């Protein structure tokens with residue numbers, strides 16, 4: 001038992017502490033997202049975010065059709081620190097510190113009015129006015145709304161229940177602005193666009209999922225932004241891992257997004273996200289289906305290198321693990337608990353390596369390696385402890401060209417010169433300075449041209465003794481024709497068709513195929529005849 005003589009009561013000064021509550025590192029989009037969290041926890045199906053330009057009297061309003069609060073609940077909700085962060089919350093509850101409504105609002109404005117309507121119980125209104133608190137240096141929560149706020153309750157008055165949060169005196173957004181300042185008005189609306197992109201990202205699961213939450217910005221519904229392009233056929237979805245932390249499961253699902261060449265321009269641009277492709281690589285940490293971290297390597301020491309930008313890993317954390325993940329007030333930070341770090345690191349490394357492969361090989365699923373079954377034009381060879389790339393003289397096309405050319409010396413000189421002067425340094429620098437500016441494998445090349453190359457390779461195989469069927473099969477192994485299965489199929493069909501429609505070989509009239517090695521004329525003699 002502590003005696004009265006053994007302590008002083010040091011209550012914070014209302015005027016200074018309430019100003020300090022403004023200092024949490026919110027930005028406009030994250031602050032609004034925090035209000036929307038409350039709406040979603042209150043069961044809202046529709047949430048309206050309205051930006052009303054009126055110079056320094058501009059207003060931002062968030063209205064929802066959630067269950068609303070009684071007068072008593074509203075007063076308690078307006079108290080800074082309305083709930084103990086250590087309290088166990090319902091699984092669907094996005095709150096934690098009992099601060100969000102206040103700190104998010106104060107970070108943007110000096111007056112926040114909340115009006116809430118519970119079905120059949122009428123509405124209650126409360127207002128924090130920072131200037132008033134500063135004047136009286138007391139925590140006086142006003143029971144009346146400022147007259148200018150009243151019109152913004154119109155939307156709420158049309159709902160059976162719900163809550164409206166009205167921000168006035170947006171000193172950090174529109175201080176001292178005149179209503180007729182068009183430039184500032186434009187900037188205000190641009191801020192609304194940034195908010196739209198952020199909300200589309202943060203709440204995409206809740207908007208697209210069974211909850212089907214609708215968020216409307218200035219009356220227009222926001223479309224969810226899916227970071228994983230899960231419906232794109234070229235997206236590689238790796239198996240989900242369920243990590244166990246004290247009996248609570250954390251689901252981790254890695255995605256390797258398609259290479260740029262596998263997406264339309266519009267899709268590629270949309271998938272970049274609000275901060276761009278590079279910034280959005282990494283782990284995506286969700287809590288109650290709400291995105292907290294939109295791409296981060298979570299302190300593993302990996303930089304956001306261009307090569308790994310196709311790696312995006314979904315991590316679902318239940319709110320019971322808030323403390324372990326170091327979720328902060330602004331809900332824009334999360335750090336993995338020590339017990340999960342090793343597993344997450346392994347998953348991250350694997351996904352990064354897969355993503356790099358896809359990035360470097362323009363969408364090919366595997367790095368092509370020369371092996372018995374695959375023919376590459378360029379082959380790496382060791383030369384004085386360094387790697388040297390030489391042209392593969394056994395490549396069917398090269399073989400044919402060599403065979404058909406009597407000036408071997410000139411040909412060899414040409415090949416050597418090509419091999420020695422590949423502009424590697426230039427390509428490497430160019431690629432790192434202007435990623436994606438170097439054209440990929442047959443990128444934007446008409447199919448007819450690719451087919452021409454294939455046909456020539458086919459002819460060279462036939463010329464070296466292959467039958468039509470075998471030549472088509474062998475063609476599949478010549479890099480990079482395997483990337484064009486439809487073309488291979490159509491070539492195969494046309495060659496097989498030709499095969500069957502050719503008359504039997506003149507030399508034998510047998511059904512065996514004639515090798516074109518001899519001087520037999522191709523028009524009269526079946527090019528596949530072995531005789």
Ligand SMILES: Nc1ncnc2c1ncn2[C@@H]1O[C@H](COP(=O)(O)OP(=O)(O)O)[C@@H](O)[C@H]1O
Nearest residue numbers: 038039042077095096097098099100101102163
């Ligand atoms: N839009 C809303 N609808 C219903 N209740 C709300 C709404 N916004 C806030 N509240 C209530 O106010 C409380 C305090 O909110 P907040 O300051 O954001 O802290 P937290 O979300 O961490 O609890 C919430 O727990 C909730 O009970």
Ligand SMILES: [Mg+2]
Nearest residue numbers: 038095100101
């Ligand atoms: Mg909250």
